[in-house]
Amino acid sequence: MAKRVLIAEDEPNIVTSLEFLMSQVGHEFRTAVNGEDALRLAAEFRPDLMLLDVMLPLKSGFDVCRTVRGDEALKKMKIVMLTAKGRETEVAKGLALGADAYITKPFATRELLDTVKRLLGD
Amino acid sequence: MSRLRFLAVWISAFALLAGAGAGGLLLVDAVLAPEDERQFSRLLALGGDILFVFGVILFVASGFLATWLVRAYLTPVRRLAESTWLAAGGNPAHRAEPQGPAEVRELAAAVNALAGRHEALLGAVDERIRQAHADLDAEKSRLAALMSELASGVLVCTADGRILLYNEHARRLFSGAGAPGYIGLGRSVFSLIDRPLVVHALDQLRDRLAHGEAGPVSVFLASAGPSRLLRARMAPIMGTAAAPADPREPSGFVLLMDDVGEDVASLEQRDRLIERLIESTRVAVASIRAAAENLENFPQMGRERQAQFTAIIGAEASRLTGELDRATRGHADLARSHWSPEQMRAADLVAVARRRVEAQLGLAVASGDIDESLWVSVDSYSMAQSLCYLVRRVHDELGGRDVRFDVAASGRHARIGLQWTGARPAAGYSTAWETEPLGARGEASPLTLRDVLDRHRAEAWHEDDPATQGGRFRLLLPLAAPVRGRALPAKVSRPEYYDFDLFSQPGPASALDERRLAELAYTAFDTETTGLEPAAGDEIISIGAVRMLNGRLLAAEVFDQLVDPRRPISPASAKIHGIGPEMLAGQPTLDKVLPAFRQFCEDTVLVGHNAAFDLRFLQLKEAATGVRFDQPVLDTLLLSAVLHKDLGEHQLETIAGRFGVSVTGRHTALGDAMVTGEIFLRMIPLLAERGIVTLRQAREASQRTFHARIRY
Numbered sequence: 001m002a003k004r005v006l007i008a009e010d011e012p013n014i015v016t017s018l019e020f021l022m023s024q025v026g027h028e029f030r031t032a033v034n035g036e037d038a039l040r041l042a043a044e045f046r047p048d049l050m051l052l053d054v055m056l057p058l059k060s061g062f063d064v065c066r067t068v069r070g071d072e073a074l075k076k077m078k079i080v081m082l083t084a085k086g087r088e089t090e091v092a093k094g095l096a097l098g099a100d101a102y103i104t105k106p107f108a109t110r111e112l113l114d115t116v117k118r119l120l121g122d
Numbered sequence: 123m124s125r126l127r128f129l130a131v132w133i134s135a136f137a138l139l140a141g142a143g144a145g146g147l148l149l150v151d152a153v154l155a156p157e158d159e160r161q162f163s164r165l166l167a168l169g170g171d172i173l174f175v176f177g178v179i180l181f182v183a184s185g186f187l188a189t190w191l192v193r194a195y196l197t198p199v200r201r202l203a204e205s206t207w208l209a210a211g212g213n214p215a216h217r218a219e220p221q222g223p224a225e226v227r228e229l230a231a232a233v234n235a236l237a238g239r240h241e242a243l244l245g246a247v248d249e250r251i252r253q254a255h256a257d258l259d260a261e262k263s264r265l266a267a268l269m270s271e272l273a274s275g276v277l278v279c280t281a282d283g284r285i286l287l288y289n290e291h292a293r294r295l296f297s298g299a300g301a302p303g304y305i306g307l308g309r310s311v312f313s314l315i316d317r318p319l320v321v322h323a324l325d326q327l328r329d330r331l332a333h334g335e336a337g338p339v340s341v342f343l344a345s346a347g348p349s350r351l352l353r354a355r356m357a358p359i360m361g362t363a364a365a366p367a368d369p370r371e372p373s374g375f376v377l378l379m380d381d382v383g384e385d386v387a388s389l390e391q392r393d394r395l396i397e398r399l400i401e402s403t404r405v406a407v408a409s410i411r412a413a414a415e416n417l418e419n420f421p422q423m424g425r426e427r428q429a430q431f432t433a434i435i436g437a438e439a440s441r442l443t444g445e446l447d448r449a450t451r452g453h454a455d456l457a458r459s460h461w462s463p464e465q466m467r468a469a470d471l472v473a474v475a476r477r478r479v480e481a482q483l484g485l486a487v488a489s490g491d492i493d494e495s496l497w498v499s500v501d502s503y504s505m506a507q508s509l510c511y512l513v514r515r516v517h518d519e520l521g522g523r524d525v526r527f528d529v530a531a532s533g534r535h536a537r538i539g540l541q542w543t544g545a546r547p548a549a550g551y552s553t554a555w556e557t558e559p560l561g562a563r564g565e566a567s568p569l570t571l572r573d574v575l576d577r578h579r580a581e582a583w584h585e586d587d588p589a590t591q592g593g594r595f596r597l598l599l600p601l602a603a604p605v606r607g608r609a610l611p612a613k614v615s616r617p618e619y620y621d622f623d624l625f626s627q628p629g630p631a632s633a634l635d636e637r638r639l640a641e642l643a644y645t646a647f648d649t650e651t652t653g654l655e656p657a658a659g660d661e662i663i664s665i666g667a668v669r670m671l672n673g674r675l676l677a678a679e680v681f682d683q684l685v686d687p688r689r690p691i692s693p694a695s696a697k698i699h700g701i702g703p704e705m706l707a708g709q710p711t712l713d714k715v716l717p718a719f720r721q722f723c724e725d726t727v728l729v730g731h732n733a734a735f736d737l738r739f740l741q742l743k744e745a746a747t748g749v750r751f752d753q754p755v756l757d758t759l760l761l762s763a764v765l766h767k768d769l770g771e772h773q774l775e776t777i778a779g780r781f782g783v784s785v786t787g788r789h790t791a792l793g794d795a796m797v798t799g800e801i802f803l804r805m806i807p808l809l810a811e812r813g814i815v816t817l818r819q820a821r822e823a824s825q826r827t828f829h830a831r832i833r834y
Contacts, residue, residue, distance in 0.1 A: 011405055013434045017412035020427070024420060055401075084404035085397075105408035109415040 003120050005029040006047035008038035008064065009082065010056055014105075018051060021109055025116070035059025039067055042074055049120055051112075054083040054094070062097055069098035078119040082107070131191055136184035143180065198222030202230050204766055209237040211808040212765075213782045214244050275352075275379040278359070281372055283311045283320065295346055295379060304722055306679045308643050308671045311377070313724075315344045315354070323356045324375060331358065331370045343382070353382040392453075399449040406442040410435050465602045468496040468536040472527045475509035479525075483514055490528035496536040499602035500578060504560075508574045511560045512540055512582075512595055520545040522592065535598040543592040547584055556582075634727065634754055635818040639806050642817060644670040644756075645723035646799030647681075648791045649736045650699040653692040656739045661687035662712055663701055665719055666791030668799050669726065673806070675799045681722045682792045684709040699789050716740070716749040726753065727817065731774045731798045733757040754817060758801050760824035765808050767827070777801055 005027045007018045015031055022029040030045045032038035035056040042050060042064075050068070054061035061081055068074045081099040083090060091102045101115045147166075154162055166173070198221045205218035217234045220227040269276050275292030279285050288305055296305045296314050303313030311320060323340040330338035340356045358372035413431040416423070423431075469492045476487045509527075516522035522542030530537050547555070556572040575582055582597045634642065647667035653660035667681040684701070686709045696702060730736050733755050740751050762772040766780070774797060778785050783800040785793075809815070814823050 011409065013409035013438055014405070014412060016430065016434060017409065017416055020416055020420075020423075020431075021412075084401040084408070105404040106411040107408060109412055109419065 003027050003048040004045060005116070006032060006038065006041055006045060006050040008032045008035070008050060008056060008061070009053040010034060011053070014053075014082075017109070018112075021113060025113060027116075033057075035061065035064045038064050042068060042077065043071075046074075047077060049078040049080065049116060051116075052079055052081050052099070054081060054085065054090070062093065065094065065097045065099055080112075080115055080119065127196075128188065128192055131196070132185055132188035135187045135191070136181055139180050139184050139187075140177070143176075194223050195226060198226045199229075202226065202233060205230075206233050206237070207808070207811065208766070208780065209233075210240065211811050212804045213780065214241040215782050216780065273380075275377075277305075277311060277314075277377040277379070278374065279311045279377065280374045281324070283317075285309050285311055286374065292379065295350065295352065295381060304679075306669055307676060308669075309725070313721075314346065315352075315377075319344050319354075320356075323354070324358075324372070327356060327358045327372060327375070328370075331372070344379075346381075351382055352379045354379045395449060395452045399445060402445040403442060406438040406445070409438040410442075413438075465497055465499050466502055467494065468492075468498045468529045468538065468599065469494045471498060471500060471502055471505060472509070472529055472538065474502055475506040475513075476527065478506050478510045479513050482510060483517065485513065485517060485525065487513065488524070488526035490526045490539070490541070492527075492529045493531055493536075496529060496531055497602045498536050498599045500599065501574075504569055504574045505578065505599075507560050507569075508571050509538070509540065509597075511571060512555075515555060516540070516542050516544075516593070516595075520547060520593070524592075531601075532598060534601055536601055538597040538599065540595040540597070541592060542594075546593040551584070635821075636816055638815055639809065639817060639820055640673060643726045644729050644799070644802065645681075645726040646670060646675075646729040646795045646802060647719075647723065647736065648730060648794035648798060649739060650701060650789070650791050651695065651739060652687050652689060653695050654735075656735075656742050659689065660692075660739075661685075661689055662739050662743075663687045663691065663706060664699070664791040665715060666793070666795040667719065667722060668792070668796050669722075670729070670799050670803060673803055675796065675803060677796070680792060680795075681719055683715050683719070685715050686711050712743060713747045716743060716747045720749045720751065723751075723753070728753055728755045729758065729798060729802045730755065731758045731777075731794065731801075733759075754821065756802070756817075756820055757824060758798050758805065760827050761802070761805050761809065761820065763827040764814070764823045765805060765812070774798065774801075781805075 005022050007015060007022070007029055009015050009018060009031070010033045015033075019029060019031065030041050030047070032041045033056075036058045038050070038052065038056065039059070041047075052061045052064060056064065061083070065079055065081065068077060068079065078101075079099045080101045080103060081094040082103050082105060083094070084105045091104075094102045100119050103112060103115065151159060151162065201221070202218050205216060209216045209218070214237070217237060218230040220230040220234075269287065269289035272289055272291060275295040276287070276289045277285055277292050278287035285305065285307055288307075293305050296303070303309075305314060319342055323342050326340045327338050330340075338358065342354055342356070344352050344354055346352050355378045357376045357378075359374040359376060360370075360372055413434040417428060417431050472489065472492065476489065479485050479487050513522075513525055516525065520542070522544040524543045526541055528539040528541070530539070556575075557570050560569050560571060560574070571582065574580075578599060580597060580599045582595060584593055584595050645667050647665065649662045649666075650664040651660050651662055662685050664684050665681065666683075669676045669679040684706055686706050688711060691701065691703060691706075728751065734757065737751065737755060744750050758774075758777065759772050762777050766772075774794065775785055777783075778797050778801060781801050781804045783797055783804065785797050809820060809823075814820050
């Protein structure tokens with residue numbers, strides 16, 4: 001069943017792959033290249049799931065996550081955080097702020113798709 | 123001689139003369155026959171006026187007699203007494219000047235003879251003491267030498283933080299711009315390092331001692347000024363003479379300090395480098411992996427899409443390569459800065475190697491083109507050893523002749539060439555040459571050429587030189603920034619950087635006034651000025667001071683600063699101190715100098731000669747600078763008047779001569795301060811002989827002298 005996915009990522013080459021993957025599994029998607037865009041699109045597009053990079057320009061992924069989780073209207077949205085740092089403390093922080101899953105770059109596309117599938121209850 | 127005493131002598135003389143006259147008359151009266159007696163009485167009655175005149179003459183004559191008696195006997199005797207005290211106390215070489223009548227001169231000669239024996243006896247005792255302490259002194263010197271050569275700063279302190287010992291390195295750590303305070307014997311370590319840090323470290327040591335740990339060490343980081351970070355290691359000192367009842371309570375501590383500012387900065391830099399490398403690699407690999415997996419997992423994708431993912435893989439792989447190159451360069455730079463060998467000119471390294479080859483192998487090595495401007499960062503010993511090793515193998519195994527070195531620049535490296543005429547090394551030579559120990563004839567070394575090259579991030583290889591009938595080694599060494607004129611710190615002759623007597627000194631809590639003069643810390647000081655009238659606008663142009671502790675002048679702990687007075691100097695005063703306007707240009711102004719001087723003399727008693735003059739200048743600046751000198755002051759001029767009021771002059775040179783203090787640097791602030799300090803130290807035992815033992819007694823005795831009434 002087609003779902004809505006918001007891709008918040010500023011690395012164009014990763015965006016290309018993520019967009020391709022989402023289209024392959026039949027999800028509708030939008031892309032934000034900074035934290036503020038991500039929040040704006042989250043309110044407009046009302047995605048079921050957000051693939052959220054931690055190091056976004058203007059507003060970090062952690063801030064975006066915190067804001068989304070404080071918004072009643074967006075509460076049900078699933079969040080998968082993507083990071084290039086991958087420190088244990090960072091993973092703990094992301095999960096504590098309300099992320100549903102935390103994936104460290106480089107990731108296996110299969111793992112990413114499985115996680116998205118699991119969270120969207122397909 | 124007081125007027126009262128002179129009057130007493132006069133009256134006594136008069137009474138004596140008058141009594142003698144009256145006695146004579148009574149005697150005459152007694153031996154006369156009755157008739158003659160009547161005649162005599164009549165005569166006396168008639169001659170009343172004559173008797174009165176005779177009485178007046180007698181009175182005047184007795185005055186002269188009294189004056190003569192005082193000048194001839196009492197004054198010389200009194201001077202003789204003061205000279206005797208001086209010879210017995212402050213200056214055993216002092217001799218009484220024979221004056222007055224023969225009897226007094228004879229007495230003076232006897233006193234001088236006694237003083238001579240006393241001096242000889244003192245000399246003998248001093249010699250025995252000197253001999254008895256020779257071993258101790260030698261040990262102290264060895265300790266001082268050891269301390270001064272240590273690469274770490276050392277501070278030894280009492281448990282309450284007073285500094286007993288420091289070395290030259292510690293002095294350098296706490297000097298220069300932004301230094302938190304002055305280092306000095308008897309000063310508090312808390313003016314240099316934050317008190318809570320030291321107290322915390324000491325508490326940790328106590329805890330660990332209480333748990334029976336042997337030789338505990340506490341480590342902490344402390345800042346010394348705005349730009350310096352120190353790693354301090356604290357170890358306790360147990361059981362000195364002044365140790366408290368609890369044997370586990372340290373009586374003091376040793377601090378070993380290293381400047382780790384650069385190390386910490388370099389570690390931070392390394393962390394940043396690694397962090398950046400990890401992040402950029404993860405991002406690039408994520409793109410590559412996702413693209414590759416898409417290509418693999420979705421083979422049915424269109425050609426355009428395939429080309430897109432293939433391009434992503436290519437671009438990200440290039441980016442990754444760039445990031446790795448950058449990290450490699452950054453890491454090499456860091457490694458060089460972290461391993462901190464000496465920086466020297468490549469030309470000097472080659473010269474060292476040539477001398478070594480000549481000394482060890484007896485071979486002459488020529489030098490070809492040498493670029494004198496190149497600096498390298500090397501352990502010169504192991505690198506010169508390596509060059510020598512290469513020459514040896516070239517000579518022994520290849521029969522190399524006409525060996526010569528050259529030095530040239532090659533990008534970010536210095537290229538050292540070793541050329542020779544003769545055979546070239548066979549293929550595969552490098553394994554043996556690089557991995558066998560460097561040790562040359564009679565000299566063992568665990569290092570190999572490869573070790574030395576790796577350590578220096580250097581490389582060496584052989585290349586055929588078609589121009590010559592021989593071979594050539596190339597050695598590439600990373601270049602270093604040139605070192606420019608870094609002045610070595612001035613060596614202080616026998617610095618007095620330790621004073622273990624402080625262990626037995628009472629704490630700072632007791633009131634200074636009741637403390638014994640012999641146990642106080644002093645700052646002897648002097649100023650030079652534009653003129654002699656502070657109230658008329660004359661200004662200080664130089665302040666000199668030296669610290670004194672436990673009866674010693676600490677010649678290494680001085681304050682010596684010229685001051686820009688921002689006004690002309692009177693020619694008369696310039697003639698005295700020799701300081702001209704050109705010397706004062708660019709010097710700090712008094713508002714900058716006074717706070718530093720205040721800090722220098724903190725917790726000490728000020729000692730000056732005619733200190734009222736200098737203090738007046740300082741007091742006039744109180745309002746403008748906010749710096750107040752409220753510590754006790756002693757004045758050697760007043761103390762001299764206390765000790766030797768009949769010896770006349772109390773000028774600095776005169777007193778110095780009296781106490782056998784040699785005068786150098788007179789009329790420089792520091793020179794005068796040092797002379798004043800030496801004099802003061804010699805006054806302390808003399809004052810004690812007169813019952814003046816505490817600071818309060820010295821101040822009160824000074825106040826009573828005539829000179830104390832002079833105001834500026």
